[in-house]
Amino acid sequence: MASPDPSFSSLYKIGVDDRLQVSVWRNPELSVTVPVRPDGRISVPLLGDVLAGGRAPQEVAQDIEQRLTAYIRDPKVAVILVDLRSHEFISRVRVTGAVRQPISIPYRQGMTVLDAVLQAGGVTEFASGNRTRLYRKAESGTGEAFDIKLEAILKRGDLETNLDVQAGDVITVPERLL
Structure with a gap:
């Protein structure tokens, strides 16, 4: 997977109360849309809690991919910001x-x-x-x-x-x- 321009991924850091869509390619049962909890974590099937707060979406996707390799061969994950609620206060x-x-x-x-x-x-x-x-x-x-x-x-x-x-x-x- 090609790494995005690092300056682009640093533009937005996920915050508390943002809503994320986590999509796992060819595994719809693992794909979820979840809020970022006050502790900065999201809940992902199979993995449990994953730290999302303060990180770029691509960083969270890479973390989930790495952790899913224990269950799925060559997982491809996309993390999409669906609702930017924390940005309102920032x-x-x-x-x-x-x-x-x-x-x-x-x-x-x-x-x-x-x-x-x-x-x-x-x-x-x-x-x-x-x-x-x-x-x-x-x-x-x-x-x-x-x-x-x-x-x-x-x-x-x-x-x-x-x-x-x-x-x-x-x-x-x-x-x-x-």
């Missing part, structure tokens, strides 16, 4: 702190810090807008923080720090110090 932008309505909103391409703050109802009278921070988890797993001059954006139209947001970003608007 691809959100959160706005917290001194905003009228702290909110978690779906990420949309082209969304900026200003768009997200406005969806949160804007800032309160106690906000220290120029101390706003945008927190982002980098691919390496480390966190990044960006200074946002929200007061300058809102009052003067200075869009220099009106950054594009990414899925998973958290925008925090602190309160003024007395």
Whole structure:
């Protein structure tokens, strides 16, 4: 079986509550559609529990193929994401702190810090807008923080720090110090 482009398989990692279709070629009795449980596992006939959470579909398929070789000669397995339920929580932008309505909103391409703050109802009278921070988890797993001059954006139209947001970003608007 040809191995897919590794950068492609790393695009989506299976998450809790996703639904997967596991198809075993020429063995329909072993093919199932199952949810990913809170422990990140799925139940597969003959094999029992298989870890799926945090892995690419191709990785899960290869694991199932390897384990099925004890029962079937040269098994061919496909794992297809049928319902991407976990993605809904991963691809959100959160706005917290001194905003009228702290909110978690779906990420949309082209969304900026200003768009997200406005969806949160804007800032309160106690906000220290120029101390706003945008927190982002980098691919390496480390966190990044960006200074946002929200007061300058809102009052003067200075869009220099009106950054594009990414899925998973958290925008925090602190309160003024007395």
